Amino acid sequence: MLNLMEIAYWNRVGGVVESIESEEKTYRYRVAPFTQWKVIIAEDDIDVKKGRPVVIRIKDIHLPENTIIGPLSIMRHAYGSVVDVFEEGIPKKVEEKKRLTHTIFLPVDNGVIRSGDLIGVLKVFFVKVGTISRRLGFSAGDIKLREEIVRARMVYRDDGNIYRDEIKTKFFGYFRSHIAEWEPLIADENVEIGKGEMMRINIKEIDLPPNTVVTPLHIMRHALGTVVDVVQLERPRKVEEEKKVTQAIFIASRDGRIERGDLLGVMNVYYVATGDLKLELRDKKATIAKIAYEKNGRMVRKGLRLQRFAYRRKPIARWELLISDEERRVSSGRIEEIRIKPLQIEANTILYPLYIMRNPFGTVIDIIQEGLKKVEEERVITGALFLPAFDGLIKRGQLLGVVNVYSVEVKPHEVLRKWFNEWTEEMRRIHAQVV
């Protein structure tokens, strides 16, 4: 018997909620080793208030067929981060062209977003979904490289001052190595936080080498909430430059206290090749952090030595559906932990958000697993951390969102150097041949 779910959507953003029924199904796909960026540029002036998500009209983004999108971390606007994007009408299939028109922006401060401000960056992945075609590699013709070159305003902060610089965007994309490592985000201050509150929390500084991109690693790692994005307190740097991450934007789903040394979250750091092949690897040492988790209804902390690991992603991945297992009334800006139909996730997999809102009332910003588990272990996903951008009623059996599940090969950090050297040598050889 077919299991059906409800997909609800706006007929136009903020208009009427309509819905269709669709089969609950897992889809597999192949992802290309080439990724593009798309800049998100505000189309209207809008006042934003700290912690209150707003829907912002953006300069239309056109995506070619066979693409999916996800977030590129590191806050791109001084007043906050994009947490998801909208397309109007019935959510399109991956195989179709898409036009993105709005975004949900989560402000970390009060201020004004101006028309022309660059408010975020999307990663565009090229995928193949066919049963046979996904087993074969990509050829150059499978990847439609389209880039609008536009003027935009980069808005950033530095010691409390806000700067607005005009730039001309020219991002053609990069080659992924599929090689990455995890960076723990460890609180460097004590903070009291309330449910629904959002804070920029100082973290132990992270130095990112040139030619790295950062993405969130899903699954809540702190009992009080999750990291929405990370912050670099200076003019945003290019991918090919070194970066320093000093703060994390944390949103709380419960009241409580964050302590110095708490593990707030984890980010993926991927090595990539852009035009500039300044590829560099840095040795990492194990760190100590406190894991704050819930046990028998209480929050407990456990000190842990975090060994450094590297991993390599496989090109075949799948989508898993996050389907509500309860009815819940939600109101804009009030984050909720929503029970979902349990998902069995096998060992050696990581989860990464799939953008484009799949629920009209908001977006899934993280997911909740049963107990404390490592990437190398099997897990059961039982809940979603849902950030509503509109008031509404989420029904049981309604789609909340979708996550990408990637298989990975996890190895001690020392192996990273071998993988990295193999890849950089080959990329440099190709680069020397064609340039």
Add this chain to the structure above:
Amino acid sequence: MPRWFNMLSLLILNPEFAESGIAALLKLHEFGVRDVYVICLHERGQGLPALSEKGETYSLAEKKIWAIRNAEKIIDDVEKSGLNVTGLSISFGNAIEELLHVAESFSPEVIVAVVKNVDEILKGVYNLDVATMIIKQKDIGDLFEKTIYVHAAGCEWGFEKFAVNKIYGLGVVEPTLPPESSSRIMEERKKVLKYELNRIRDLLRERNIEFENEVVTGSISDVAKIAEEKEATLVIVSRGHGINRIGRVAKILEKPLMIV
């Protein structure tokens, strides 16, 4: 010379022909073209997909890095010429699909296609109703110095945006069978064409543009021969001739061709 406000142009080219494409854009700059969306066409990359993960990464990298480098160079050259690049597509073997996507999304007012495969581009642009210049050669010379316009009866002339000083207007009447009716129909067609060409002449006169014109009997392919005789630098053809007849001209014409 009239300037039309900030026209968007779509430049389609094989990278090795970038020079003549940019030269054509610079000429069009005088008519108000300022923004350019560039489509770079590549024939490489149509091979079989790689079977191994490494093979996939490295063969893609070889083709894409090369294509991106070429595109960046073209963008730099276009920008150095004082034009503003608004976007870029890199297409591997599917020119028409990319052309239609960009045309639908950005509504260019003029298309410049510097390509080897004229037939393919013609199929893509014919129904777009956008002035399209097709260039096959590297040296385009002084593009608008000696323009020939080939009119089709009953059609809008549509080249006014690119009209300067002196234009030679041409009407071509192809013989039809049988001879009795042919001569009567031909005479009628000639009259209509002459009348319409004279009307264009009168309208252009108001803009101080000289429009000498004649109607000839022959094949549409004769346009190429007449263009040689008159030492034309550009041949403008009305869409009203139909894709097949325009294709015949495009195939043999060595000069830049503009379809309006």
